[in-house]
Amino acid sequence: MSTQHRVFIAVIGAGGVGKCFLGQLADLAARRPATRLSLCYITTSKKAVYNKDYSDISITGALDSLAASTQTPLSIPAVVDYLAAAPAKVVLVDNTSSQDVADAYPLILSRGISIVTPNKKAFTGSYKHWQDIFTSAATSGAKVYHEASCGAGLPLISTVKDLVETGDQITRVEGIFSGTLSFLFNSFAPANPTGAAAGKWSAEVSKAKELGYTEPDPRDDLNGMDVARKLTILARLAGLPVESPTAFPVESLIPKELESVASGDEYLEKLPQFDSQMEELKAAAEKEGKVLRYVGSVDVTTQTLKVGLQSFDRSHPFAALKGSDNIFSFYTKRYGNNPLIIQGAGAGGDVTAMGVTGDLIKVLSQIA
Amino acid sequence: MSTQHRVFIAVIGAGGVGKCFLGQLADLAARRPATRLSLCYITTSKKAVYNKDYSDISITGALDSLAASTQTPLSIPAVVDYLAAAPAKVVLVDNTSSQDVADAYPLILSRGISIVTPNKKAFTGSYKHWQDIFTSAATSGAKVYHEASCGAGLPLISTVKDLVETGDQITRVEGIFSGTLSFLFNSFAPANPTGAAAGKWSAEVSKAKELGYTEPDPRDDLNGMDVARKLTILARLAGLPVESPTAFPVESLIPKELESVASGDEYLEKLPQFDSQMEELKAAAEKEGKVLRYVGSVDVTTQTLKVGLQSFDRSHPFAALKGSDNIFSFYTKRYGNNPLIIQGAGAGGDVTAMGVTGDLIKVLSQIA
Numbered sequence: 001m002s003t004q005h006r007v008f009i010a011v012i013g014a015g016g017v018g019k020c021f022l023g024q025l026a027d028l029a030a031r032r033p034a035t036r037l038s039l040c041y042i043t044t045s046k047k048a049v050y051n052k053d054y055s056d057i058s059i060t061g062a063l064d065s066l067a068a069s070t071q072t073p074l075s076i077p078a079v080v081d082y083l084a085a086a087p088a089k090v091v092l093v094d095n096t097s098s099q100d101v102a103d104a105y106p107l108i109l110s111r112g113i114s115i116v117t118p119n120k121k122a123f124t125g126s127y128k129h130w131q132d133i134f135t136s137a138a139t140s141g142a143k144v145y146h147e148a149s150c151g152a153g154l155p156l157i158s159t160v161k162d163l164v165e166t167g168d169q170i171t172r173v174e175g176i177f178s179g180t181l182s183f184l185f186n187s188f189a190p191a192n193p194t195g196a197a198a199g200k201w202s203a204e205v206s207k208a209k210e211l212g213y214t215e216p217d218p219r220d221d222l223n224g225m226d227v228a229r230k231l232t233i234l235a236r237l238a239g240l241p242v243e244s245p246t247a248f249p250v251e252s253l254i255p256k257e258l259e260s261v262a263s264g265d266e267y268l269e270k271l272p273q274f275d276s277q278m279e280e281l282k283a284a285a286e287k288e289g290k291v292l293r294y295v296g297s298v299d300v301t302t303q304t305l306k307v308g309l310q311s312f313d314r315s316h317p318f319a320a321l322k323g324s325d326n327i328f329s330f331y332t333k334r335y336g337n338n339p340l341i342i343q344g345a346g347a348g349g350d351v352t353a354m355g356v357t358g359d360l361i362k363v364l365s366q367i368a
Numbered sequence: 369m370s371t372q373h374r375v376f377i378a379v380i381g382a383g384g385v386g387k388c389f390l391g392q393l394a395d396l397a398a399r400r401p402a403t404r405l406s407l408c409y410i411t412t413s414k415k416a417v418y419n420k421d422y423s424d425i426s427i428t429g430a431l432d433s434l435a436a437s438t439q440t441p442l443s444i445p446a447v448v449d450y451l452a453a454a455p456a457k458v459v460l461v462d463n464t465s466s467q468d469v470a471d472a473y474p475l476i477l478s479r480g481i482s483i484v485t486p487n488k489k490a491f492t493g494s495y496k497h498w499q500d501i502f503t504s505a506a507t508s509g510a511k512v513y514h515e516a517s518c519g520a521g522l523p524l525i526s527t528v529k530d531l532v533e534t535g536d537q538i539t540r541v542e543g544i545f546s547g548t549l550s551f552l553f554n555s556f557a558p559a560n561p562t563g564a565a566a567g568k569w570s571a572e573v574s575k576a577k578e579l580g581y582t583e584p585d586p587r588d589d590l591n592g593m594d595v596a597r598k599l600t601i602l603a604r605l606a607g608l609p610v611e612s613p614t615a616f617p618v619e620s621l622i623p624k625e626l627e628s629v630a631s632g633d634e635y636l637e638k639l640p641q642f643d644s645q646m647e648e649l650k651a652a653a654e655k656e657g658k659v660l661r662y663v664g665s666v667d668v669t670t671q672t673l674k675v676g677l678q679s680f681d682r683s684h685p686f687a688a689l690k691g692s693d694n695i696f697s698f699y700t701k702r703y704g705n706n707p708l709i710i711q712g713a714g715a716g717g718d719v720t721a722m723g724v725t726g727d728l729i730k731v732l733s734q735i736a
Contacts, residue, residue, distance in 0.1 A: 027535040154708065155523045155530065162523065166725040167395040192683050315560050315688055323706050334719050338691050340522065340712035350702045358530040366733050 005034055006088040007368050008054065009360075010041035010079070010113075013095030014066060017118055017148075020353035021095055026059040028357060035368045040086060041079065042066060048073040054086055076104045084111040089367045091143075091360060094119050095353075103129075109136035109144060114367060116359040118148030118352050124229040127241050143363045148355030150177070150230040151326050151346040159330065159342065160237045168332045170238040172339075174297035175328035176318055177230045179347035180221040181253075181294040183213045183324040189282050189291040191319035201278035202271035209268065213324055217264030222253040224294070227307045231296035234328075238300050251308025253278075253294070285311040293318050317341060373402055374456040375736050376422065377728075378409035378447070378481075381463035382434060385486055385516075388721035389463055394427040396725060403736045408454060409447065410434060416441040422454055444472045452479040457735045459511075459728060462487050463721075471497075477504035477512060482735060484727040486516030486720050491604070492597040492613050498604055511731045516723030518545070518598040519694050519714040527698065527710065528605045536702045538606040542665035543696035544686055545598045547715035548589040549621075549662040551581045551692040557650050557659040559687035569646035570639035577636065581692055585632030590621040592662070595675045599664035602696075606668050619676025621646075621662070653679040659687045685709060 009025065011018065029037040039057040041050040042065075049057055049065045057065060074082060083090045092108060094101050094117035102122035106129070108115060114137075123130060123146055137144045147157045163170055176182045188204045199207065205222075208214050214221050228245035235242045242248070252259075255274040258267050285292050290311035295318065298305045312319045321327055326346030329339035345351050377393065379386065397405040407425040409418040410433075417425055417433045425433060442450060451458045460476060462469050462485035470490035474497070476483060482505075491498060491514060505512045515525045531538055544550045556572045567575065573590075576582050582589050596613035603610045610616070620627075623642040626635050653660050658679035663686065666673045680687045689695055694714030697707035713719050 024535050028533075031535075153530075153534075153702075155527050155710075158526065159523050162521075162722070162726040162729075165396075165729055166521075166722045167392050167399075168722060317685070317688065320683055320685065320688065325706050334521075334716075334722060335713055338693050338713060340710075342523075342708075342710055344708035345703055345706060348702075354530070354534045354536060354702060357534040361530075361533050 005368060006036040006038055007364060008038050008040040008083070008086045008088055008090040009093060010083055010090060011039065011062075011093045011095060012043055012079075012098075012101055014042065014044050014063060015095070016349040017352045017356070018095035019063065020349040021093065021356050022059060022062055024353050024357040025360075028361070029059055032364075035364055037364075038088075040090075041074075041082065043073040045073070047071065050074075050082070076100060077107075080104065080108055080111055080113070083108075083113050090114070091116060091363055091367075093117065093356060093360065094122075095356065097121060105129075105144070106132040106136040109133065109142045110140050112140045112142050114143040114363050116145045116356055116363060118146070118152070118356055120149045120226075120229045120233065122146070123149055123233045123236070124245050127236070127243050130236055143366060145359035145362060146233075147359050148352045150233050151328065151342075152348060153351040153354035153358065154326060154328070154342055154344050154346055156234065156328055156342060157237060159340070160234060163330065163332055163334075163340075164237065164239065168334045169300075170330060170332050171301050172297070172299050172331040173231075173234050173238060173328065174295055176293060176321060176326055177227040177296045177328075177346070178221060178294065179324035179326060179345070180208060180213050180215075180218075181227070182321055182326060182346075183211075184208055185291070185293050186321055186323065188278070189285070189293075191291050191314045200272065200275045202268070202275050205271060206268055209264075217267070219254050219259075219264060219267055224250040224252055224307045227294070227296045231298060231305060231307060235298040235300070235305055238298065240298065240300060240303055240305075242305065248305035249308065250306075253309075281309060289314065291319050293321075317343070373736060374404040374406055375732060376406050376408045376451070376454045376456055376458040377461060378451055378458060379407065379430075379461045379463060380411055380447075380466075380469055382410065382412050382431060383463070384717040385720045385724070386463035387431065388717040389461065389724050390427060390430055392721050392725040393728075396729070397427055400732075403732055405732075406456075408458075409442075409450065411441040413441070415439065418442075418450065444468060445475075448472070448476055448479055448481070451476075451481050458482070459484060459731055459735075461485065461724060461728065462490075463724065465489060473497075473512070474500040474504040477501065477510045478508050480508045480510050482511040482731050484513045484724055484731060486514070486520070486724055488517045488594075488597045488601065490514070491517055491601045495604070495609050495611050511734060513727035513730055514601075515727050516720045518601050519696065519710075520716060521719040521722035521726065522694060522696070522710055522712050522714055524602065524696055524710060525605060527708070528602060531698065531700055531702075531708075532605065532607065536700045537668075538698060538700050539669050540665065540667050540699040540707075541599075541602050541606060541696065542663055544661060544689060544694055545595040545664045545696075545714070546589060546662065547692035547694060547713070548576060548581050548583075548586075549595070550689055550694060550714075551579075552576055553659070553661050554689055554691065556646070557653070557661075559659050559682045568640065568643045570636070570643050573639060574636055577632075585635070587622050587627075587632060587635055592618040592620055592675050595662070595664045599666060599673060599675060603666040603668070603673055606666065608666065608668060608671055608673075610673060616673035617676065618674075621677075649677060657682065661686050661689075685711070
C-alpha cells in the first residue's frame, strides 16, 4: 500500500521554536526515506498553508509559502476534522504556547491524531484536563509526547517516565528550572567569584534583559510561575495529582510595590530602590558560606511542592551551575542517597526543537 | 486474534541483574494487562526452563522453576530456532556478559527476534560485528536496545541517539565511566577533604574490594578495559567507526610488576610497595589545586579516544562526584560550551535491570 509508510505532519506555530523545528524536520525527512513525512498543514496565528487534497507542502519551502499565503488558519474544530480525514496517520506538532490549542488536546487525541509539543499550558491546566489528555490518548491509541515542555531538549520527562514505568519510586525532585533565573543568580551570587564583582540585583536583571535572557517584561520570569508550571508537570508524572501551578507556594521575586506598575520598563526603572532586599538575603546566605539559588522542589512522599529561594553550599551542584543552565536532581528508591542528575541548557530554539523532533521520532517508531 | 497482543519473552542469565530484571518484569506484566508477556524460555549457564508448546512459564515462579529444573540449556542455534517458531513476536533479554551470546546477535536479529541487553561484549567486538548487528535489525525489523551496556540505567544511550537522530553533532564526550574507579578516586583524592585523611592507594583498593565495589580480582577494574568498552559504545553511537576497545590508548593503573602475578590476592598483598607512584601523581595534581580522576573521553572532531588519569579543578563537576557515581558530559553543536551532563549510579543490579526493563518497554511499544 502506498500509504503504509506515509505519515502526515501538521505544524501549528512558526516562531523561534517552530522555525528551528522545520529545519530539523527537513533534515529528518531527508534521512528517513522509509517513511514519507508529508507536511499537510502549517499555520501561524494569522496565516496558514494547506491543500484540500492533502498533497505535500514542501518542508524546506514552508516558511516562504506561509509568507506568500492568502489562506487564513482554520478554526480548531475545522483543523481537527481536516486532519482526522487524512488518508494516513497524523502527528500534530504544536509549537505554540496557545491555551486554545492546549484546551483542544483531548479532542485532537480522541480523533486518533498524535501530538508532540513544547506547550506547557496543555499539561498545567486542571488535573482533570491532564487526565483527559492521557485518557483520550489511551483510548484512541494516539500518542502524546511533550519532552520540551520542561527543560527543552534535556531528557527529563522521558527519564521520569522510565523510572516510573520500570517500577522505581521517585521520592523527591529538585531543580533549577528557569534559564533566566539560573543566569541571574549565577551572576548575582556566583559560587566561585571571579575578579569582577557581581552587580546589584537590579543591574543584573537589566543586564539579563539586554542579553535576551528574560521575557520582554522580566516580571514574567521573576514571578516564578514558569518554574511552577514545569514543576507541576514533573510532579504529576511522578504520581502526584497536583491540582494546578497555583496550588502550592511560589515565592515571587517582584517587590510587592512593583507588581502592578504598568510596564516592564517602569519596573526596571524603580527596581534599584528595592536592591537592599535581595542584598540582605544574599549576605545572610554568604554568612553561612552559601549562595542563593531559585529552586523548584517536590517531595513526593509528603506531597509538598514549593518554588522559591534556597541557600546551597558552594560545593553543591546547584551552586556550581554555569550560564543559564538548568539542573534537575531525581531522588528515587533505587538511586538511594545520590540522585540521578541531569543538567544543561534548558531554553533556546534549537534545543527546544530538538525535544520536539526527538518526540516525533518516538511517535513515528510506534505509528509508522 | 488471540496472539495479537501477546509477546514472548526469553531470558538468558539469572545472576544479579537477571534476578532484579525478573522482579521488574513481573511488576510490568501485572501493570500492563493490554499485552500478555509470555515468558517462554529462561536459562542460566547450567539449567533451563521452557515448554515445547510455548505455554507460559510463571514469571514470579521462574527462579524456583529454574532451581527445580532438570532441563539443560539449548544450544544457541536451537534457542534461535525455538524462538523464531514462536506464535507471536519475541524479545530476547540477554542478561549475561557472554561472548557466545553476543556473537549470535546478528543471527538472532535476522530471524526477527528483538534483543534488549546490558551485555557490553555485543557492542565492543569488531566494528564489523557492530554493523552486522544493526544491519540485521534494520533488515528484519527486529529491535535492539542496550541502554544498560553503559552507565546502567542512566539515560545515556537514548540521549546520544536522540542528539544524533535529531541532527545535532556531538563534538566531545567525556566521563567517569567506572563506579569502581569513581569510588576509589573520590576516596583517595577527595575534592572537599573531610576530617579523615585519605588512605594510601593500596589501602583504598583493599577497602573498595571489601565493600564489594571491585571485581573479585581488582585488576579487572584497574586495567581500564571496562571503561574502554563503554567509551567505544558511546563513540560508535556518536558516529566514529572505532575498530575495538584496544584501538586507542588506555592507561592501566596496575603496576607493570604486578600485571602477571597469579591472583588478585597476591596483587593486593604486593600493591603497598608501589604506593609512591600514585602518591606522586596525586601530589602533583594537588600542587596545581587539582584532583586526580580516571576519565574516558572521545573527541569526535579529531577522532581521538583515550582512557586514563586526568587532573581537574576542585570546582569541576568531575571532582565533586560522590560515592561510586558515574558522570558523563556531552558537548554538542547545539549545546555549545556548556555540556549536557548526566550523573548518578552507573552500576548495581536494580539500576542496571531498570535500563533493561526500560528498553523492553520501548520495544513493546513498537512491536506489541
